[in-house]
Amino acid sequence: MASRVRAPLSLVAAPAPREASDTELALALRAGEPWAVTEVWHRYAAMVLRMAERALGSRSDAEDLAQEVFYRVCARASSLRDPNSLRSFVYSVAIRLLKTALRYRRLRRWLSFHAPETLIDLSECKVDVEGRDLLRRFYVLLDRLSARDRLVFLCRRVESMTVEEIATAMELSESTVKRSLLHSSQQLSRWVKADAALAELAFVHVGRQP
Amino acid sequence: MSDDEPGESPALSRVTELLRDFPNAPTPSELDRGLSKVRTRLSAHREAPSAARKWASLGAVAVLCLILAAIATSWLRLRGPVAQKPIALSRMQGGQLLQGGYLAESGTLGMQLFFDEGSQLALTPGARGRLRLDGTAGARLLLERGSVSLQITPTPEPHWSVESGPFLVTVKGTDFTVGWDPTSELFELTLRRGRVVVSGPVVGDDFVVHPGQKLRVSLPKAETVIVEDRAASVAPPTVSSAGPAADAATVPTPTDENKVSANGGNASPPAAASSSRQRQWRGALASGEWDRIISEAEAGGIETTLEAATSEDLFALADAARYRRRLDMARAALLAQRRRFPSSPRAAEAIFLLGRVSELRPGGRAQALQYYDEYLGRAPGGTYAAEALGRKMTLVNESGSGARSIAEEYLRRFPHGSYAGAARTLLSVEE
Numbered sequence: 001m002a003s004r005v006r007a008p009l010s011l012v013a014a015p016a017p018r019e020a021s022d023t024e025l026a027l028a029l030r031a032g033e034p035w036a037v038t039e040v041w042h043r044y045a046a047m048v049l050r051m052a053e054r055a056l057g058s059r060s061d062a063e064d065l066a067q068e069v070f071y072r073v074c075a076r077a078s079s080l081r082d083p084n085s086l087r088s089f090v091y092s093v094a095i096r097l098l099k100t101a102l103r104y105r106r107l108r109r110w111l112s113f114h115a116p117e118t119l120i121d122l123s124e125c126k127v128d129v130e131g132r133d134l135l136r137r138f139y140v141l142l143d144r145l146s147a148r149d150r151l152v153f154l155c156r157r158v159e160s161m162t163v164e165e166i167a168t169a170m171e172l173s174e175s176t177v178k179r180s181l182l183h184s185s186q187q188l189s190r191w192v193k194a195d196a197a198l199a200e201l202a203f204v205h206v207g208r209q210p
Numbered sequence: 211m212s213d214d215e216p217g218e219s220p221a222l223s224r225v226t227e228l229l230r231d232f233p234n235a236p237t238p239s240e241l242d243r244g245l246s247k248v249r250t251r252l253s254a255h256r257e258a259p260s261a262a263r264k265w266a267s268l269g270a271v272a273v274l275c276l277i278l279a280a281i282a283t284s285w286l287r288l289r290g291p292v293a294q295k296p297i298a299l300s301r302m303q304g305g306q307l308l309q310g311g312y313l314a315e316s317g318t319l320g321m322q323l324f325f326d327e328g329s330q331l332a333l334t335p336g337a338r339g340r341l342r343l344d345g346t347a348g349a350r351l352l353l354e355r356g357s358v359s360l361q362i363t364p365t366p367e368p369h370w371s372v373e374s375g376p377f378l379v380t381v382k383g384t385d386f387t388v389g390w391d392p393t394s395e396l397f398e399l400t401l402r403r404g405r406v407v408v409s410g411p412v413v414g415d416d417f418v419v420h421p422g423q424k425l426r427v428s429l430p431k432a433e434t435v436i437v438e439d440r441a442a443s444v445a446p447p448t449v450s451s452a453g454p455a456a457d458a459a460t461v462p463t464p465t466d467e468n469k470v471s472a473n474g475g476n477a478s479p480p481a482a483a484s485s486s487r488q489r490q491w492r493g494a495l496a497s498g499e500w501d502r503i504i505s506e507a508e509a510g511g512i513e514t515t516l517e518a519a520t521s522e523d524l525f526a527l528a529d530a531a532r533y534r535r536r537l538d539m540a541r542a543a544l545l546a547q548r549r550r551f552p553s554s555p556r557a558a559e560a561i562f563l564l565g566r567v568s569e570l571r572p573g574g575r576a577q578a579l580q581y582y583d584e585y586l587g588r589a590p591g592g593t594y595a596a597e598a599l600g601r602k603m604t605l606v607n608e609s610g611s612g613a614r615s616i617a618e619e620y621l622r623r624f625p626h627g628s629y630a631g632a633a634r635t636l637l638s639v640e641e
Contacts, residue, residue, distance in 0.1 A: 037245075037248065037252065038245060040399060041241070041244070041245045041248060042241070042245075045236065045241055045244060045245070046235060046236050046241070049233075049236050049240075049244075050233045050235070050236075053233040054230070054232065054233060059233070062233075063240070063244060066244060067247050067248050070244075070248045071248050071251045071252060071255075074248070074252055075255055076251060118311055127593065128597060128600075128628055129563075129566065129597055131228055131232070133529070133533070134225060134228060135225075135228065135229065135232060138225045138229065154229075157226045158226055158229050165212055174365070175346050185222075188222055189219040189222050192219055192221045192222045192225065193219055193221070195502050196223065197533055197534075198225075199219075199221040202534075
């Protein structure tokens with residue numbers, strides 16, 4: 001009679017949420033573990049919220065977007081092929097939704113008879129009044145960029161993501177990301193330079209930071 | 211940044227640096243609230259039966275198809291050769307339409323014209339004009355004398371327009387009265403609803419009139435006057451009951467203008483000539499045209515501008531002057547804001563900004579402190595409350611007085627504010 005080989009059976013305790021690695025967290029999300037939703041939120045929500053607020057210029061819009069991001073991350077965790085890349089997965093969902101939100105804004109502007117004023121809500125931000133003026137003016141310039149160029153610029157220059165990370169998250173080739181970055185940087189530099197008032201305000205503001 | 215990446219201007223670098231730091235970290239309560247919403251949505255998602263989701267998807271596809279069909283139909287109707295229904299006169303009271311479209315009055319009560327698509331015209335007694343109905347191209351009223359009230363039903367095509375003396379009024383679907391006196395060469399238009407564009411001498415091309423505004427152009431004086439007439443936007447005049455006196459009232463005297471302004475509550479008194487055009491300085495401010503705002507204010511006379519400009523324009527002028535470091539002008543605009551519109555939210559903001567301006571003036575710190583106190587008393591939860599308290603703390607500390615209590619108050623009220631670091635430093639130094 002052929003001998004049967006039995007795999008050794010052992011009881012492994014689930015890792016404490018705060019000690020779980022990203023891989024363990026991703027696997028727990030896939031398995032529908034309740035603690036994983038809380039943990040993924042606490043681990044990445046602040047990052048997504050701040051990135052969204054910087055990209056959209058509005059805290060309330062950023063909150064809505066972050067909730068949508070985590071809803072999708074948790075609901076579609078089964079589509080995460082590589083459990084080691086949970087962070088990239090969250091980033092890519094966030095960036096895709098940001099792109100949609102920015103495109104929707106542009107479409108709404110295009111469809112509207114009267115171009116709506118850019119609704120930048122900086123009432124909760126911690127910069128001083130001159131800084132807010134400066135940011136409002138800069139968001140007007142950002143609105144002139146396409147959603148893709150704007151996101152590439154913000155991811156690289158503000159979020160300090162690498163070109164490779166941006167390419168993965170936005171599903172673009174690296175050369176496209178570089179081209180987009182070059183284009184957005186040149187455009188913004190030109191617009192800022194042409195807007196002597198903004199440039200002056202930037203100079204004045206940096207000299208007056210508390 | 212790697213070497214093969216594009217450089218950027220120093221100003222752009224500064225702004226991106228500021229952008230990087232600007233959002234506050236989310237508070238624990240914000241995070242808890244967000245997590246709770248995500249959980250709620252997830253549980254709803256799990257509990258929803260899959261059949262319902264399928265039906266919802268099918269429904270969404272059906273709605274999408276309907277939307278696409280509607281868009282395609284609209285596009286075909288707009289672009290295609292489908293003929294628009296021409297404007298046609300359905301009935302007329304008080305007169306008749308003669309050869310060449312001449313409107314002949316048969317009584318003394320004026321004329322009223324009703325059109326198929328719902329538009330109505332009412333000419334005051336004694337008014338004379340011609341009506342040209344040009345098929346699908348639209349309808350054009352040539353007003354030779356007197357005034358006419360129009361209630362135009364908005365349609366994509368055809369268009370309505372009114373020629374009144376040398377002026378052309380392009381109608382966008384609206385409710386307004388237009389008058390022309392060929393003797394005194396006085397043109398007047400009161401818009402109650404919608405939007406019209408006026409072209410002609412003095413006003414130039416494409417002068418947009420907004421609801422509640424009365425435009426008066428005097429050719430002999432080369433003068434344009436815009437009066438904010440909020441009453442006009444509420445109660446359209448009933449032309450049918452108007453007698454000769456009403457006709458005379460369509461050409462306002464200076465006394466009439468004063469009455470209109472008084473009725474308008476916050477409305478500004480009319481400014482003369484080109485400076486009286488609606489300035490729309492908020493838009494100019496957003497576009498960085500600060501010098502333009504300042505030069506327009508100077509061209510119209512600073513005193514006149516400060517007395518005539520709207521609250522929004524005054525605020526825009528103050529901002530432009532602040533950015534350009536024209537502190538006296540900024541201060542004057544803010545003081546005018548506070549004096550002329552004392553109960554508006556802008557008045558409170560003006561008090562705070564007066565503090566900022568005072569800080570930049572030599573020896574103005576004591577006055578700045580007074581303004582910050584006044585602002586904090588008036589708007590303790592206002593937009594600039596954290597900023598005002600932070601500036602107050604800084605000024606008091608720099609003057610050598612104890613700012614400890616202010617720093618404590620700041621940290622208690624605004625633990626994540628822009629002056630929180632300074633407040634903590636101040637408290638640790640004092641300890």
